[in-house]
Amino acid sequence: MALQSIAGLFFFSFLAWLISENRGQVRLKSVGIGIAIQLALGVILLKLPAFRDFFLVLNDVVLSLEEATRAGTTFVFGYLGGGPLPFDEIFPGSGFIFAFRAMPLILLMSALSALLFYWKILPIVVRRFSWCLQKTMGLGGAEGLGVSANIFVGMVEAPLFIRPYLSQMTRSEIFTLMTCGMATIAGTVMVLYASILKGTLPGVMGHILTASVISAPAAITISKIMVPETRELTSGQLS
Template sequence: MIYGLCWAWSEKRKLFPWKVVIGATVMQFVFALILFGIPFIRSILFRANDVVDGLQAATRAGTGFVFGYVGDNVAGAELMDGTPPPLFFFQILPIVIVVAALSAMLWHWGILKWITNGFAFIFRRGMGLGGATSLAVSANVFMGMTEAPVLIRPYIKGMTRSELLIMMTAGFATIAGSVLVVYGSFLEGKMANPLAQLLTASIMAAPAAVAVALTMIPETTPATERMKEPDFNYASTMDAFSRGATDGLQIVFNIATMLIAALALLWLVNAGLGALPDVAGAPLSIERILGWIFAPLMYMVGVPMEEAAKSGSLMGVKTVLTEFVAFLQLAEVPPDAMDPRTRMITAHAVCGFANFGSMGILIGGLSIIEPSRRDDFLSLSWRTLVAGTFATCLSAAVVGALPYQLFAGHAG
């Protein structure tokens, strides 16, 4: 059904990419079964939540020193009667800085580069992508939507519109490693193995992004040749550490700014809707309206009809505002208010950057990298938003089609 909607918006309906669509679907199931079905890999993946705990403890060591009791709940509990709720800016967001610094160091040491090249090889061989396009897709799994294109900067000028859409859709269908850990921490205790599932969601969405993009704009020219080693390096480990931390700080400020504006806008809209008469025995709200709009989409990916509106509400908030707000709201849903399987499907569906705010960020970032293609970036922006949304929904549909216990089991 989702690919049918993509085909309806295709520029060349006679060139439906059957092989790519089938290959992407098979690849998604294979990724899920390898990561969660092979006991050895599964046990390692399930330990990812221990990584979250370790990163949180390490971050508290830094924030506690810099901000005092404001940055450390343990110290705050000694001054107050009971443990206070964590302060979002001082205790939760700083983990982005730590992860960004570590990611830069892992890239400099070649570890993250090796993993990225490995996925690029899979996409190049399995889906027939060109070298530059495959690297951009694989890099988006671990890097941000504006950082990944930097790896292929020299090649963007000569890329076809189809290749540009693939690159942009991959950015919208995945989430950066710097915020992946934060979202995992939100869902800790609320969903089984959250970090492992979100990492898998980002990996599974990559082939779906390629298939959706090629369905909308089929490729009619030969793929670009395999590219040389990307010119994206740090001078030393200390250079990687400092630049990564600085980049992380910028991300923190951007997140805080967007959250303040988004939540303020949400409050204002709901205040206005609250003045209207009740509908179906309850006040109108933007969440309810978005739930009605996105309920059919969530039903298509496997959410039961009775929970489709609730799940659709989160999908709508993610699209209209930001995935950050959607994950915050998902974490606030009580365990008895949403079926665990529905929660899992919803988490996979909202695991991407496809929202209105990200459109401006992506277009601005890409226009700086390659100004000559700005008109193409603008013309493809709405397709990218829809394609990125559909790609994450396809990943959600795949996990919904597999046994829930496969993802919810615990490591031995």
Template structure:
């Protein structure tokens, strides 16, 4: 693999430095910058990305991931066709003149969440997911210095989501320090749930080669990024490194059937929440755009919320490695992700024609978008954390907006790390 380092890679390096500097500026104790954690966290990100994309043998793994996600999508379509017939993708009773119109988000993407949620619960009950989480917990314990419940919470966050990871460590919530609570908030917003990963892949599959590998990598590398930025903003004052990681959990199912049933119910709640949020958010954007349409044209085109967000976030898009010619589009995607949701942002990203955006920019934006750090998640996190830790609700509310900034910048840090590596790593 030829090693070539260009100005765009140095641009991403500058972005890494600026993101760390911004978080240091928000720090509650600027004298406690975690230098070794910064080196370890970014090192873990680089190592994982190289492991997945730079080693020739990793192609087998990526192909396996893509095949597995395709199988899940195909299996889900069988269930949808059984229940909804032609509306779920079955044989059409009439002549189809527009194949694209058959893609209905509610019937093609959201059902995947039900299947993945049920499968995740089953794998947890069978112990498979516990082994995977234990492996990541060991890595986080050794390489970035996490200890105790925080290592388990962060590693489980990658696969089960924000509030669900707290349920796994419920027995230790009263022992978490202020820094650990903040870290769980930030990591939760920087990550996504396993139940939504395949849905993202389905959305991006036609415009992003190796979409499954990139989404999986984005979900994993954002965890150490979230830990790092959280520790910079709210430094830890208690040494947890000597504590043994306890992988016991209060999350239990009575049987395999119970796991599938409860997993399906949880998935239904997630899918319905996503559907409701998307309906409301897309409608509000349309309403705002109608109001903005009354303003004079800007640059020969109507003023829209997407264009305004593009201007606001253009500098950040450039810092993470996106060329200036595409930074406005990238800034728009970043703004939509924060103000609306990552689902809307991914849909917008997938709608950009291949000729209108370079593959490198699309890859960087995938990592920057893959996280729950949006305004809607503030309410979800506050409610979930507050319900599980009612005695610390005022503290959580005092940290939640700062956690949104940390979680959003964590995904941008991951994107900048991706952009800082040679383009040849991704076959560009």
């Protein structure tokens, strides 16, 4: 299985090279670094006990948020929001109504994200990820910020981090930003998936977060192969 996964990394990289708009400008060093980062992140996030314990704690936090949200929706909407059903549920799961169970959780996570941004906690985390991507994969400042933000917030919110620089970004940088937006999972949706899959997959939040983090260098690698950088990188920092 491990060999199959590693072979898949190289196969999809080769496939991206075949459809690249400028094969001669593809930087093999960046591709190799991107693949190496994915493998390293996989080992670190999935094998080291410290990270496994962290993901278990994170999973408990998600469950606590979901329980608190369900308590509120039950108080307001009754059984529509997750309270005891006044009738027998013939089909398992049919009592789950997205508008009353999932949307409130998304609103809660959106509010928490805004609060973390206001308290300058989220920008600090994003800056750290951005610095790592700039140093390892040679991204521009604005590009690194946008990609890092995509790991934690949605595809709509991430470009707002670098709004003053969007008009200056190169075609390759814009493509990378879009690719990472498609590859990663927004924090609000991440929590929603975890709440839905908690009974099926133990420690689901850790799996989803790991997939989202690993997808960032993967998306950068693929995007830089398909649309290589041929112009000067766009600088930019998060204020």
